[in-house]
Amino acid sequence: MTAVARVIVDVPSRETDRTFDYLIPDRLSGWVEIGTRVAVPFGGRTLQGIVTGLGADAEVELARMKPLEDVLDAITPLSSELVQLGVWMSKRWLCPLTIALQAMLPAALKGRAEKYVFPAEGAEWSDEETAQSGGLLHALRKGQPLKLSGLLQHYPEHGDLLRRWLLDGRLEERQKVEDRLSVKTVQTVFPSDAETLKRAVAELPARAHKQREVLAYLADQPEPIGVQRLAEAVSTTPSTIRSLAERGWIDIRAVTEDRDPYADRDFPVSLPMQLTPAQAAALLPINDALEQRSNEVFLLHGVTGSGKTEVYLQAIQRCMESGREAIVLVPEIALTPQMVERFKSRFGARVAVLHSRLSQGERYDEWRKIREGRAQVAVGARSAIFAPFSKIGLIVIDEEHETSYKQEESPKYHARDVAVERARLHGAVVVLGSATPSLETYQAAVDGGRPKYIAMPERVADRPLPGVRIVDMREELKLGNRAMFSRELAEALRDRLDRNEQTVLLLNRRGYATFVMCRSCGYTAACPHCEISLTYHRGSHNLRCHYCGYAEAEPKVCPSCESPHIRFFGTGTQKVEEALAEAFPGIRVIRMDVDTTTEKGSHEKWLTQFRERRADVLLGTQMVAKGLDFPYVTLVGVLAADAALRLPDFRASERTFQLLTQVAGRAGRHELPGEVIIQTYDPEHVSIDSVRGHDYKGFVTKELHVRRQLGYPPYGRLIAITLSHESVPMLLSVGEQFAMRIREKAAALGISSDFTEPGRAALEVLGPVSSPIARLKDRYRFQCMVKYRGDVDASFLASQVLQEMGDAVKRGGLQVSVDVDPQMML
């Protein structure tokens, strides 16, 4: 009987998406379990892999089996539950298992094989060769194996020499899987007992003053202390301390240290607040489910300012009291210091925070805090759903409708769906919170009873929802107002300036000007690789492609007709800022968009400034719409409310309604009442009109009706298959085949392609059509859309066809990407 590990190797392709068997050598037995990260020999190289199973026997003959090379972590990074979740994900979103597993590991643990080169036993080189190698041989013969990548960087002209000697066997190569990053260690002094220190003082040479000082300091404060800090404390250098260690009087060891990104911050302690009756009523069924340990899902539909966060906090409290852990997902954009503070204040050091602004190292340390049981609550963006807890009791998804929960790269998972599955595996409770639930979630609650629906229709402390006025910009134009601000908005702004209150302005766009257009001939500048409008960047005076990074200089005349009337179109936050300064001299504006918030900590800096009322207006794109809570904001203005309505995406209406409702919710959250003014060219549109009465139900009812008619989610489901290649005819023919084969398979199963008969299972394949991004990085893109409803396993059909056509696709050099339940149609 042999101990065998089944390993998923880190090669993300369809052919290798299965386990490979390896012998577990004696020296590693006891270290290998499900979820262990290992280094394995695979087809002549060394790769990282994850153990997904253990067996007493192999599936292949013994002779073909190789032993595991190494175990990469002392603590297995993935639990068997996470491995199981990965298997589920790979089926659900049709991705290789290794991709799903990789998504669960912090970036620091994405190991790569490094090649090391060293001289073979007894290898000889002539003097001539040594001279020719220009120091390369000398470096190699020092003894330490050297990194191949480093050698090639150092001696780029001697790559062929290296290769020749590797081939003739005088040099050998060895591979090792290395993490991108290790834990941070600090050289730490461990003082000996007082007795020893006293003896040391006696035995030191008379002139060793500094060393005596160090010993005196340690005698006084016998806690372990970092070498660097100790040196500073007695104003000397680390070498003094090291000589003490050499004499054996003290002990210096490397100690791992956490990079706590919030180390220098004090969070005031916050105690649970007195709940309003509505909050208490909402909390009750959640607590019941926690008590019963039943795998329940709730939709907490609470208007903006209704106090959802306090409900989360108290549910988490209850969860932790029962010895279980909690995960809180927040959209990346709303993961503001304000939000973090609320959790840190309530739960202190038991909170781990995971978001993209952390460095790789900081993220890794927060991750380890969870894995090693030092944190019980994880707050973070999408990927925090994989927090390596072992007994989860509660998962909260705040703003569950947010698109950022869907990952747009493989694995194209939706964190909301992962949460529900992970909660099932743990017997945990899920709370989906939102003021504007996604139509999918709402419809499932109303028609299916899961999630269970909980409503909080009022703001706390009887504060009213802000009044909303819609301004028809067409009328403004008729009356001769060509300005960016309607008279109503300008007046309201003036009023706020007079009263020293604050305003949030939302512009539904980014950049100074979105595209360049010639007024004479209609020419627009587009990327030669991607067929995407180029964006004008004011700082660098050039035009850039947001997809591939292509850049060219700002044109002075039209490249097509040579007219000088080429000008910048569209409105960006910079332009609005200028208009504000002109209309309201002396106005203090904070502009927040991708350009002003890329720097680490800048986001926080701006918001603090605004909170301290050092500005009158907070102007920005989507990022000013979410989760912000400022007492003196009494006016919210929306410029170009309908900009996003024109996008070719069936969710455009839903997104617009959600965005407008969210931003409206920033006004009047405290003592002072709020007001919202929305400027639009399409005031009758449901998405805009419904915001006026804060009429979520009115909006969903109408929108759901449309969705049902068209068979779109939540009444049908979609799978987008995108093919890309340099040649259009190739794409068309393979795309056609894809569509045909899926249709044939569905027909063979007796699935109708007729969507008109209500309730009946149906499937149709749309396309292939040129994808909305028709060309990307010199490759054309075509897509097929599988639309289906009812009891149809369309993912399985698609994966079968994908497998059958695998050969044709590979030989043709096509790239295929599958998006199950796509969120973005662009």
Place this chain on the structure above:
DNA sequence: AGCACGCCGACT
């Protein structure tokens, strides 16, 4: 994915 094995053109 990458590396080895294998079968045809332009060089020492």
Place this chain on the structure above:
DNA sequence: GTCGGCGTGCTC
């Protein structure tokens, strides 16, 4: 004759 081009196939 050989070095090396990259097409196909496999990796426990």
